[in-house]
């Protein structure tokens with residue numbers, strides 16, 4: 001659907017070159033929700049703006065649906081952009097226009113006849129859940145409602161691709177969730193390909209199929225969301241995964257581990273299918289051991305569930321060893337012995 005090849009953007013500021021995006025190559029499939037995550041300054045905003053040439057690349061190629069965006073003349077680009085909707089962090093609404101008029105704006109520019117515009121605007125208002133607010137002005141709306149207008153406007157010309165530039169960063173956690181749900185619905189209902197950039201791993205966890213991690217203008221790691229959660233390779237990725245999986249409780253637990261004496265402490269990692277296995281009850285029935293759950297968290301991603309459980313296995317050494325060997329060899333749950341308790 002989208003292929004990005006050697007994309008580079010160098011800004012010149014006070015006679016110094018700043019490479020915001022550095023020979024970036026990526027390929028995005030039709031109908032997926034693809035997330036790009038990185039810390040501030042990694043080059044995410046520049047990257048997403050290069051895709052529809054809101055920012056002109058220094059070099060490299062962007063091809064969307066077989067059409068090379070980067071070689072288009074301005075007039076061709078104007079037409080191609082109707083297939084690429086964009087949602088912004090700060091909504092970018094027209095403050096003197098009502099909700100309906102904001103959504104109708106791109107239709108006016110595309111020369112859609114008035115009658116069809118009215119019909120299409122109504123459809124979009126229903127789709128994003130703004131029925132009843134048609135004649136409100138942006139200043140009368142909550143942040144979440146403003147973003148719904150932003151999304152409806154981006155969808156007006158029935159694009160094939162939706163670019164989301166930190167679309168939920170200005171929203172509180174609850175509103176963020178409702179906007180993320182809306183994006184998933186739109187993706188499913190319309191089969192739209194969505195590329196989003198964010199600095200929050202929760203956003204990636206909740207809605208993305210695949211993720212790329214960006215640092216210093218480059219993609220340093222990418223893959224299926226579950227795989228990246230399970231086996232983060234780069235330090236930056238590990239930090240992002242921690243955003244989702246660890247809590248202050250977990251750090252606290254480390255200090256308390258010394259108090260759990262006897263047996264073995266193990267960390268179990270459940271991914272996808274394995275989260276459905278009744279592992280704890282199975283091993284406590286099958287072996288002469290006791291299983292003491294110390295801490296755990298299971299979280300959902302678009303690719304399945306992912307979770308970690310810290311448990312203490314108590315009993316005879318040989319029996320514990322048998323239980324560990326059973327988990328390692330006969331289940332798909334991953335096990336790591338944390339420490340041999342005193």
Ligand SMILES: Nc1ncnc2c1ncn2[C@@H]1O[C@H](COP(=O)(O)OP(=O)(O)OP(=O)(O)O)[C@@H](O)[C@H]1O
Nearest residue numbers: 011013018020038039040041042043044045046047
């Ligand atoms: N118009 C510009 N002129 C000069 N430098 C720029 C410009 N836009 C971005 N940069 C620089 O490019 C680098 C990447 O910025 P960019 O905004 O793309 O990162 P980001 O990952 O989106 O971070 P943030 O989330 O803080 O916006 C930064 O060093 C930034 O200062």
